Amino acid sequence: MQPRIPRQSAGEQGDRRPDAAGDAPRSGAELASVVSGARRRAVRDGDRQVDTAHLLHSLLELDPEARAVLGEGPQLARLFGYLVQRSIGYGLRWQSTVEDSGAVPVMSGVAGFSPLAAAAMADARARAARRGAAEAGGVDLLAALVADPQARAVEVLGRAAVDPRTVLARARNLSGPMP
Template sequence: MTRAGGTDEVEDVRPRIPRQSAVDHGPNHVEIEGRLTDELASVVAGARRRALRDGDRQIDTAHLLHTLLESDPEVRAVFDGPQVARLLGYLVQRSIGYGLRWQIGIEDAGAVPGVPGTPGWSPVAARAMTQAYDRAVRRGEWLAHGIDLLAVLVGAAGSRAVEVLGNVGVEAGVVARRIARTGEGYVVDGDGGR
């Protein structure tokens, strides 16, 4: 408490923590996190916590995939039951095994050279968040869902999420076709859902 002019005032001593956004600020910038369902916003928060806990400098597509699988039943339904167990088992090992080599690098598959990145996000993960929102808009919705993000992640060739899928024997193309066949209006661009 501070005494000023004979009245008691309470100082706000909480630390100021800048909020990370998933996309660069531009003239028509809208924070990506404002364009997500509550469930997908929770996925982003979980991926951020996971990155910090694992000692990673950035949220990457594997963090997003891991948190999606843990928290979104609609995403899990796209996979066979044993695939979910294998994926989660593999992803849990990230901080003690294969992921250690990722801590020294940045996930930048397909990144545009010279374009500034988004603080706290790998270029691929930031682009995936934007594309998930774009998919929702094309469907006539104004909020992105977990299945939108999954559809983008499985289409991100060379990403860590696709690498994880391949390492446990899950074909990204098969997942994309399953999403296209859900009949929920979540359409995956590409090979027609065979």
């Protein structure tokens, strides 16, 4: 495990820094704060890249519409519990590894994101475009995050007893039909 220095400046972080300017796929203004929060989480957790679990955590904290897809109650509380525990519990095994199922091609030009996280961002934009929206929204990203069964976001949902297929179906219904 790499030692973590809590008060590193951005300049001292070198190659580990997943929040370098210009490294994220372009998305709408709605997702800018989600991506920013996921980047901060990755740095704080000592991860080299933003992964789908970072994006899921930030998305659910910041987007009430995406949170509504999951519903309310103990299931949502349990999900947040797993997301919070990632840096002190089961998520430690993810450090120093790249989230990549091999099911999606590695995307270039998105340093700081795992291949699956980069693909989810691109898929969110594609989902928005298919339904005629100018920008991707939180529900588009949520649907993209749960689309690959190998994603860390899907693993977290499973640990919280949330069925990713149900989340995907609800997200599709909420965002409207796609041609």
